[in-house]
Amino acid sequence: MISWDDPAVPHWDFPRSATGVGVLVEAGNTLGVEAGTILRGVGLRPAELANPDLLVAPAQELAAIRNLRAAAGDRPALAAEVGAAYRLTTFGILGYALLSSPTLRDVIAMTLRFIDLSYIFSTFGVESTGDRIVVRLGDATLPEDVREFLVDRDLFAIHSVLGDLVPGGLPFTEVTFAGGRSAETLAAYRERLGPAASSPDRGDGVTAVFDAVHLDRPLPQGSTAAVAVAEALCRDLAAARRTRGPVTSRVRVEITGRLSHGAAMSSVAAALGVSPRTLRRRLADEGTSYQRLLDDVRVELAERMLATGLLSVEDVAIRLGYAEASSFIHAFRRLTGTTPHQATVASRTRTSAAPRA
Incomplete structure (x- = not known):
């Protein structure tokens, strides 16, 4: 059997x-x-x-x-x-x-x-x-x-x-x-x-x-050997998606697709078919808030984009919906304790120090 x-x-x-x-x-x-x-x-x-x-x-x-x-x-x-x-x-x-x-x-x-x-x-x-x-x-x-x-x-x-x-x-x-x-x-x-x-x-x-x-x-x-590595990566990726409540997950998805346009809470609530007040309450029930999710998504995407070395700080700021680079730099420092430039340098250092096959 x-x-x-x-x-x-x-x-x-x-x-x-x-x-x-x-x-x-x-x-x-x-x-x-x-x-x-x-x-x-x-x-x-x-x-x-x-x-x-x-x-x-x-x-x-x-x-x-x-x-x-x-x-x-x-x-x-x-x-x-x-x-x-x-x-x-x-x-x-x-x-x-x-x-x-x-x-x-x-x-x-x-x-x-x-x-x-x-x-x-x-x-x-x-x-x-x-x-x-x-x-x-x-x-x-x-x-x-x-x-x-x-x-x-x-x-x-x-x-x-x-x-x-x-x-x-x-x-x-x-x-x-x-x-x-x-x-x-x-x-x-x-x-x-x-x-x-x-x-x-x-x-x-x-x-x-x-x-x-x-x-x-x-x-x-x-x-x-290869499947063990791949399974661990799958596990990490799946865990990142599954640990969030259903409303939180959907809001993160909607925020990600709207970042370059500002990702206003009213537009996300409309996409989910609820009022901003209802969305705020449901997120609170799951132990989070709209601003916290917006900050989390911005930081995650910023770190990924900066790590590529292909985008300037100004480009990243625009893609994340900031009016200007200085606003992005200030927000990034507040949320991570470091600057975008420092994060980029640290990422490059980790990459260069990684063992090569």
Whole structure:
């Protein structure tokens, strides 16, 4: 009997990297859909999508998905086309952890442990039945208007990532798109998955099956040492996101996307559909305040930008929403006890002193 833990986060309402929206923009570009069309109402600019540290709320990615679907028109295989655009490199440090995993069994365990470092919307679960491994993607909690698209996209994203991990790809012996798919859509899916794909009228979600014999075959780039490092990095990144309450997490996401425009509390409250007074109360219930979160986000991003050595203090100040560099320097000193210049020098010293492989 094979068993895995349940996903560490059993829902899709978690902050995610803006890279996921970037994938949607790239997919749209191949279909002739402009980035501005996909990003309409999303609250992101194309240049921001290259920042893997920028977090977005699920609602922002859903808005981009709706825009892409509307602009793409009648494309039976759109979910498959978008899903195939997700590769191991799309997932950042999680992708590296999966690539370093010694076996497919380890890949599954890693995915479940850090599911919230991905872009999945479906409820993800894996179980064994005899010599079969069954991957289930549930859609019961997904928004109805994009439910079918999301669960199908997630399945094809998994299929694409497995193709990066397993030489020749991982053949599914059975794939069921429950709830019914059009004959045209199912035909397009079979071109990618093989004849095993079917679509009964009843049920929900998607089920994919593969032979358990693949579980413990060594993966070509698996490394015990590398996966240990990658898992530790995933753990740190996930912990930083999970230790905050749901309101705190969403506010941090909204602040991050609005910093260059000032990140006024009123605009963040409006984005969350509450009044500033209600937002203030909910943050207090979680033991924090809007100003504290704004300061924290500014310091974190400032330290990262300064450490690159590519931006001047003036550039960082503008990106963080300060009217002038002197205001940024004063705030940074107050919050960290050092100046931006001193922080930059210290970061460069640590980097130069680090051992080289």
